[in-house]
Amino acid sequence: MGIGILGKKLKMTQIFNEDGEVIPVTLVEYKEGYVVDLKTEEKDGYVALKVGFEEVDEKKLTKPEIGYLRKKNLPPLKILKEFRFNSFEEIKDYKIGDKITIDIFKEGDYVDVTGKSIGKGFQGVVKRHGFHGGPATHGSMSHRAPGSIGPTAPQRVLKGRRMAGHMGNKKVTIQNLQIVKIMKDENIIMIKGAIPGPSNGYILIKKAVKKRIKNG
Numbered sequence: 001m002g003i004g005i006l007g008k009k010l011k012m013t014q015i016f017n018e019d020g021e022v023i024p025v026t027l028v029e030y031k032e033g034y035v036v037d038l039k040t041e042e043k044d045g046y047v048a049l050k051v052g053f054e055e056v057d058e059k060k061l062t063k064p065e066i067g068y069l070r071k072k073n074l075p076p077l078k079i080l081k082e083f084r085f086n087s088f089e090e091i092k093d094y095k096i097g098d099k100i101t102i103d104i105f106k107e108g109d110y111v112d113v114t115g116k117s118i119g120k121g122f123q124g125v126v127k128r129h130g131f132h133g134g135p136a137t138h139g140s141m142s143h144r145a146p147g148s149i150g151p152t153a154p155q156r157v158l159k160g161r162r163m164a165g166h167m168g169n170k171k172v173t174i175q176n177l178q179i180v181k182i183m184k185d186e187n188i189i190m191i192k193g194a195i196p197g198p199s200n201g202y203i204l205i206k207k208a209v210k211k212r213i214k215n216g
Contacts, residue, residue, distance in 0.1 A: 003083050003104055004206030006031040006053040007189070009115065009197050015180065015190065025180050025190040028203065033081075034074050035098040040088055047085045051100055052077030072096050081204065102189065107182055110208035112175045115197035119169030129162045172196040176211045 007028040014022050037050035056078045058066055069077060074097065085091050105111065125131040125146040134142040146164065150157050157163075174195055181190040189205075197203055 002085070002207045002209075003049060003051075003100065004081075004111075004204055005033060005100060005102065005104070006079060006081065007203045007205050009195060009199060009201050009203055010188070011199055012194065023180060023192060024194070025192055026195045028189050028191055028195070028205070029187055030102055030189055030205070031079075031187075032102065033100040034077065035094050035096055035100065036069070036072060036074060036077070036080060037096065038088075038091055038094060039082065047088050047091065048082040049085065049091050049094060050080060050082050052080050054078040079202065083206070102182060102184065102187075105179055105182065105189070105205075105207070107179055109179045110176050110211045111179060111191070111205050112173055112208050113177055113191065113195045113203050113205055114171065114173040115195060115201055115203035117168045117170050117172045117196050118198050120167040122165065123167040124164045125162060128164060128167045131162075176208050 007030045010027040010029055012024065012026050014024050017023055031053040033051040033053040035049060036052045039046060039048040039050065041047055052069070052074060054077060055075045058076045060078065061069075061076050066076060069075070120127075124144055126133050126144045131144075131146065133144050134140050134147075136143060146162075149161055149163065174193075177195065178192045179189055180192050183189070191205075195203060
């Protein structure tokens, strides 16, 4: 719940605090957005704020997307996201076209970061699930095999069985990460610790749901 902004993960590095301690941080290039629509319980069945991010050339959008944004007097926007709220009272002060800036956050705030994990393709059970594997010697023919995948009955593979398959490329949320520094001149924020996704991957930054910490 709550408003957020889009970001592009750049790289990890480290900085030093006033006490000389090393702080691992991820550099994120944030994208400020525009309010595109207000969703209401009466009309849509839920309350949300629809926000568009990253202005692009019209050629990169479809005709319906261009027409939808033109009707609202908005520039061509690459990515549209919805932020859910509990009640309309929380979003009643927003209007279509309002700009969502980095000012919704400040240094020291805790945030939840959502992104897609790095895809690792098709992997076996040892890498995907951390299986121990079979014996390496003494004539063993199953070094990295999963072993039995089911009992005699029922004669089928039960749902949820850990097996080889596609690994990564899933939506992941890391909670309670702290904003260490905001550099408005460069459109960059530093977030303490690691965040999901590859370099140049898009992430969503929202105020932490489970942690409300004052700054100072």
